[in-house]
Amino acid sequence: MAWNEPGGGPKDPWSGKGGGEQGPPDLDEVVRKLQERLGGLFGGQQPPGGEGPSGGRPGGGGQLSTKVIGAIIGVLIVIWMATGIYIVEPAERGVVMRFGRYVDTTGPGPHWHIPLPIESVVKVNVDEISTLTHRAAMLTQDENIVELELTVQSRIQDAADYLFQDQDPERTLNDATVTVARVVIGQSKLDFVMTEGRGAVAVTIKERIQKLMDRYKTGLIVTSVNMQPAKPPEQVKAAFDDAIKAREDKERLENQAEAYSNEVLPSARGNAARILADAKAYRDRVIAASEGEAARFSAVLAEYSKAPEVTRQRLYLETMEEVLGKNGKVVLDVTDGANSLMYLPIDQLMKQTQTQTPSEPPAQPAVNGSPARPERVEAPLRAVDRERRVR
Numbered sequence: 001m002a003w004n005e006p007g008g009g010p011k012d013p014w015s016g017k018g019g020g021e022q023g024p025p026d027l028d029e030v031v032r033k034l035q036e037r038l039g040g041l042f043g044g045q046q047p048p049g050g051e052g053p054s055g056g057r058p059g060g061g062g063q064l065s066t067k068v069i070g071a072i073i074g075v076l077i078v079i080w081m082a083t084g085i086y087i088v089e090p091a092e093r094g095v096v097m098r099f100g101r102y103v104d105t106t107g108p109g110p111h112w113h114i115p116l117p118i119e120s121v122v123k124v125n126v127d128e129i130s131t132l133t134h135r136a137a138m139l140t141q142d143e144n145i146v147e148l149e150l151t152v153q154s155r156i157q158d159a160a161d162y163l164f165q166d167q168d169p170e171r172t173l174n175d176a177t178v179t180v181a182r183v184v185i186g187q188s189k190l191d192f193v194m195t196e197g198r199g200a201v202a203v204t205i206k207e208r209i210q211k212l213m214d215r216y217k218t219g220l221i222v223t224s225v226n227m228q229p230a231k232p233p234e235q236v237k238a239a240f241d242d243a244i245k246a247r248e249d250k251e252r253l254e255n256q257a258e259a260y261s262n263e264v265l266p267s268a269r270g271n272a273a274r275i276l277a278d279a280k281a282y283r284d285r286v287i288a289a290s291e292g293e294a295a296r297f298s299a300v301l302a303e304y305s306k307a308p309e310v311t312r313q314r315l316y317l318e319t320m321e322e323v324l325g326k327n328g329k330v331v332l333d334v335t336d337g338a339n340s341l342m343y344l345p346i347d348q349l350m351k352q353t354q355t356q357t358p359s360e361p362p363a364q365p366a367v368n369g370s371p372a373r374p375e376r377v378e379a380p381l382r383a384v385d386r387e388r389r390v391r
Contacts, residue, residue, distance in 0.1 A: 084115040091127035093159040096120075105160050124159040129223065130170070134177050137233070144190040149228040150202075152177050152209065154220045162219030169218035176212040180205050194230045194240075195247070202227040 087110050088094040094106040098119045106121075113119040132152040137145055154173060156162045166172055184204050185193060193201055206225040213220050232240040304311040 080115055084113045084119070086111055086113065086121050086123075088123060091125055092123045093126050093156075095122045095124060095159050095163055097122065102160055102164055122163065124156060124162060126156045126159060128155060130154050132170075132174060132177060134174070134181065136178070136181070138182055138185040140185055140190045140193060141187055142189045145233055146185065146190060146193055147231045147233065148181065148185060148193075150177060150181055150205065151226040151228075152206075152222060153224045153226075154213075154222050156219055157221035158217075158219035160219070161217045165217035165219065169220050172216055172218050173209070173213065173220055173222075176209050176216075177205075180208040180212065184208065190232075194232075194244075198227055198229065 086094065088106055088108050090108045092108065094111060096103045096106060096113050096119055098114070103119070111121075113121055130153070132154070134150045134152070135148070137147050140146055152173065162169055184201055188197060188201060202225045205227070206222050209225070210222045213222065231237070300311065300315070
């Protein structure tokens with residue numbers, strides 16, 4: 001039987017379990033209870049009896065207390081202050097601005113600033129390398145045209161200058177590169193730019209670009225300037241190639257000449273040193289021989305003063321021995337009418353004497369102050385003495 005049929009009793013879904021006459025929950029009652037709970041939470045007064053929301057309630061239970069309002073404001077202030085915390089990465093710098101005016105530059109790490117709208121922070125990457133390439137045909141000092149390509153690398157050195165001192169630092173760097181490159185190339189000759197002067201030109205361009213960057217306070221620092229090998233225009237490239245080949249041949253010949261010089265000069269210095277050493281030895285030998293002859297003459301003079309006749313005879317025999325020793329003929333002076341001719345192998349004796357001369361024993365030292373006499377002098381003297389004794 002359906003729940004709404006007559007005689008079925010209160011069987012609707014909103015009826016209580018006990019079958020009483022309780023109706024569905026009142027929406028106004030639910031709202032009233034919610035208001036009471038909120039009023040109790042925020043310090044409001046509980047309405048007397050069971051008056052509805054339209055009933056009069058002394059004390060204004062719907063208003064918030066002063067403490068709650070202060071707590072809410074405090075929480076909002078804390079949240080607002082927390083928004084001022086920021087972290088700067090190692091490759092960055094933080095530029096702090098107060099009402100748009102520069103205040104400070106902060107380094108890596110956590111920092112705090114007065115939150116918006118009072119202060120703001122702009123993070124700038126100072127380790128990032130920017131590359132600028134410039135290609136152009138330029139006129140050299142000797143009125144030649146050369147095609148040049150430059151690669152300029154830079155990074156931010158001062159974040160504040162980079163943001164506030166120059167409107168467009170990258171464009172300023174480009175203009176400075178063009179200006180400086182033309183000035184430096186215009187003050188250099190073509191051969192210098194194309195050969196050994198390429199590195200020096202790049203260094204000069206870097207220094208002058210950095211001076212302009214510092215003058216305009218762009219906050220940029222030029223880390224390197226790389227210049228590709230300069231090339232002549234295509235119309236005259238063949239002639240330049242011939243000139244470069246001739247220059248290379250010149251350098252090759254110069255290197256060969258230098259190598260030959262390094263090979264010859266030490267040998268020549270060695271020969272010169274040897275000749276000087278031989279000359280010094282000859283000088284010492286001549287001086288020693290001269291001193292020996294002088295000492296011998298002094299010794300002979302001393303002997304002559306003691307025995308003039310014997311000394312003269314001795315000197316005569318020594319001289320004749322030296323002269324006749326080089327002659328192959330022998331002359332004999334036969335005295336007392338002797339007719340007998342004694343044959344002696346004089347030539348063989350002379351050859352034997354000549355062969356024994358290089359290996360003669362050294363002269364004997366002087367005895368009793370008299371100089372030593374060689375054996376070839378003593379033999380004739382002994383023969384003269386024997387002849388005198390025979391007579």
